[in-house]
Each structure stands twice: as C-alpha cells, then as structure tokens.
Amino acid sequence: MGAADEQDRQDGEGWLTKAEVRELWPQVRAISITAVARANSVRMSAAPSQDLTGEPTYHAADVRQVAARIARGEAQVAPWQRADSDAACEDARPVPPVPPVRQQVGWGADNVPGLILLAIIVGLMLWGLTAPDNHGTVTDFVR
Template sequence: MGAADEQDREDGQGWLTTAEVRRIWPQIRPSSIRAVARANRVRTSGAPSPDLTREPTYHAADVRRVAARIARGEADVAPWQRADSDTARDDATPGPPVRQPVRWGPENVPGLVLLAIIVVLILWGLTSGDNHGTGTVFVR
C-alpha cells in the first residue's frame, strides 16, 4: 500500500476487510457482519478483497459511523446478532445432550414381542386353508 492509501484509511476513507471490521465492531458476532452492514447501509466494494478471501470489503467511513451508532444503541442490530447479548450467551452455553439412537436391548423386548405376534398372525392367516371368507374362491 502506498502513502495515499494509508492517508485515506486515517481520514476514514478506503476499504476495510471483514477481519478489520470485526476489530472495530467487537459487539457484533462474526457471522452477522454482512447482515449488520447491509441493514445499516454500509457501502461494500465489488472488488476482490486484498486478502483473497472473496469476502466483501467495507467502506471505512461507513464502518466507523455505524460503530458509533452501535455504541450508542442506535444501529439496526438484532439481539441475536450481538456478541454481548443474552441470546449470544445462550448460544454459547451447551444445550441438552443429543439423544442417542435406540439400540437393541431389554427396553425393546415388549415391542419386539408384539411385532412378532402380529407377523405370525398375518402369516398364519395367509397360509391357513380356510381364510374365513376373506380369500377369493376361483370357480371353473
């Protein structure tokens, strides 16, 4: 970068990478940077990011303007987008344990017995000589 680029950044001009915006907006969750920028009308550049991540770059003056609005609580930021909100803390705490799939064991015996009885009754009904009127009689 040249001296002109450095001067532009100091004057609030130029473009910032997502990593730089994260440092300026520590109250915003990293996954919400784009949404917050869009909601608060931060200009983005269509040019590729200097760090080659293909992420947009953000206008430095807009980022600083929104940083001041975030600090005052005036920015358009949803509670779940804030890193310092109750919602963010709830997301960081572990949830209930994931239920493991049921294995074959003693707790399955009653269901298996019932299933076996039903299968036996169906097979017995299909193979018995007299289907009690449920079968079709073919007449020659």
C-alpha cells in the first residue's frame, strides 16, 4: 500500500464502484459513466472492482469534484450522455412489440408461373409412370 492510498483512507476517500458513482452522478446515464469519467480526468483503478463485475473503480475525490462541476454545468458531458436527454428518454421508453405481418397466400397472378410449372412437373411424372415404354415398372407392380 502506498502513502497516497493510506492518506485517502484517512481522509475518508478511496475508490468507488460504478454503482456508487451512478448515485453521485444521477444526471449521467449509467452506460456513459466510464466515458464521462475519462473526459473529466477521473482517476480509475487498473484493477477491477471487488464486486466481480470487471468494471474499474473510480477515485472518490475526483468523482465528487466532477459531481460538483456537473451540477454547475461545467463538466464535459455530451448531450447524449445525460440522463435527462432525449436519447435517454427514448432508450427508457419501452418499444411495443410489432406483430408479424402475415402475407396472404392465394391463387393470385403472382403464383401463376409457379402453378404452371407444378402442373407440368406433375403431368410429366404421371405420363412417365403410365407410359408403355417404362419397361413394366409400374404396370407389373399394379397387376
């Protein structure tokens, strides 16, 4: 442990998880916390947090300074990163499920070429099975 870490613990400072930062920055969308932290030079730990999420932890003093700057409107937060922006409102709004569109199947003009081809194939098969030159394959079987 370094002297800076020990001093942080004595001052009541330390490292905060992403969930703790989210509580201090309610104006910032949860998905944008890391980007806002980088844009505002918040120190982040290289080691992942203890909660096994794999997220970095954020220096508490830096987070509190940025929280004050966000409240004053001085921090670097893009409009789409704000929780009260139009993008955030659209993301929060549930999208109603769209029922699948069923196409009607019928004997319309679109199906005529396929029906003609089907009729020709069935006709050729029947003709091939009943033709006298089929060497008795079907006729011997039927008799």
